[in-house]
Amino acid sequence: AKLDGAYCLDPTHPGTKEFISREVQNKKKEGFEYLKVDFTSNGMVQADSYYNKDVTTAVEAYNEGFSHFISEVDKGEPMFIALSIAPIFPYQYGNSRRIACDTWGKIGQSEYSLNAVSGGWWTNEFYQYNDPDHLVLVGNDADKETEGENRARITNGAVSGMVLVSDNYSLEDKSGRGDAKLSRERAQKILMNKDVNEMADFGRSARPVYGYREYNDKGDGAENCFVLDTEKYLYVSVVNYKDNQIAGKVALERLGLSPSSFSSVKELWSGDDVKVGKDGLSYTVPGKDAKIYRFLKK
Structure with missing residues (x-):
């Protein structure tokens, strides 16, 4: 059988495993430290039977094959594994997952x-990085x-x-x-x-400030305000997806802040100091642009 133009191989078969081992070890010998593993959902195709007779489902076969791949990756110097076009479930097999291909x-x-x-x-x-x-x-x-x-x-x-x-x-x-x-x-x-x-x-994903707003009047639109809280700083990123300038305000309580909980605010792209009042962070962002406001916490 073929899927997306490629032949389907039995992940439990010794020949498939030997092929995986050879390819991984060759990349290690060539000095590669980063591997993008693409179309990881395509490794799960239900077969009538498998070489391993104890395996009866595509999920079992998928996990056996992927576990073998990771065992090869972990031999010697480890590699960074980036999963692409990947469902969420195989998180134990990758360092990062591509969230938008x-x-x-x-x-x-x-x-x-x-x-x-x-x-x-x-x-x-689940993943070390959202890619x-x-x-x-x-x-x-x-x-x-x-x-x-x-x-x-x-x-x-x-x-x-x-x-x-x-x-x-x-x-x-x-x-x-x-x-x-x-x-x-x-x-x-x-x-x-x-x-x-x-x-x-920091290598951590920020969160949407609101969690329910879309900014382009479409059901699949993104939020445009994101917050990342660290020990020293709190970052508020505002992205303008529109052609024209946008303006708005984010309440301090929405960010988990009070007027006495931070000492200064800096916009990182311009390097400008920003005054933030008790009523919140006021922002203006030109069309197709972004600003990042960094609060220095007390």
Whole structure:
């Protein structure tokens, strides 16, 4: 049988297991430390019978095959396993799970990824990282991403808790893909923000501030306010998915704060100090852009 153009193999068969062992060990010899394991839902196809006669269901076979894969991964120097197009259930087999696949740099794709955080931030309790997909600054379209869209996408990574940068920075590359010169310029502006990178370094998914709001008048829309609480700081990220500027206010009690519980607030993309009154955090965000407000807790 075939699924998505690939032949289905019996995960319990010695030949399949030997194939898995060989491929993993070859990647280790080649020096790879990160493996993206794609279409992990496709490994579960019900068969009439399996080599292991004690196995009768696709779930049992799936777990036997995946357990063998992980046993090979764990030999010697361990590898980081990123699961992609993955259901939630095989969390014991991966370090991260991609929450939004084929997500590039446009603002609508940031919303698509943050929709997964809005409704699924809690999967960070199973996986070490919620993976918002590779963070693209400059894609292949003639309509290049704006710097605001870049800030929104990197904010998307910091909010999710994982940053994997994938632009083509090689001026010698002959593929014709991407725009290496522009990518370098954007990276120097966007990726070198120490405060934003420090937030991302926590490696934890932020939560939606509200948990029930959508901001594009569609049922599949993402929230645009997210909160990450750490020992020293509380971060409030606001992403604008619209073309026009947005403005709003978040009550301090909604963030679990009081006027006496923090000493200062800094907006990380601009570096500006922000005054926050007793009635809450007032924000304005330009179209297709993002802001991150960092409260220094007392």
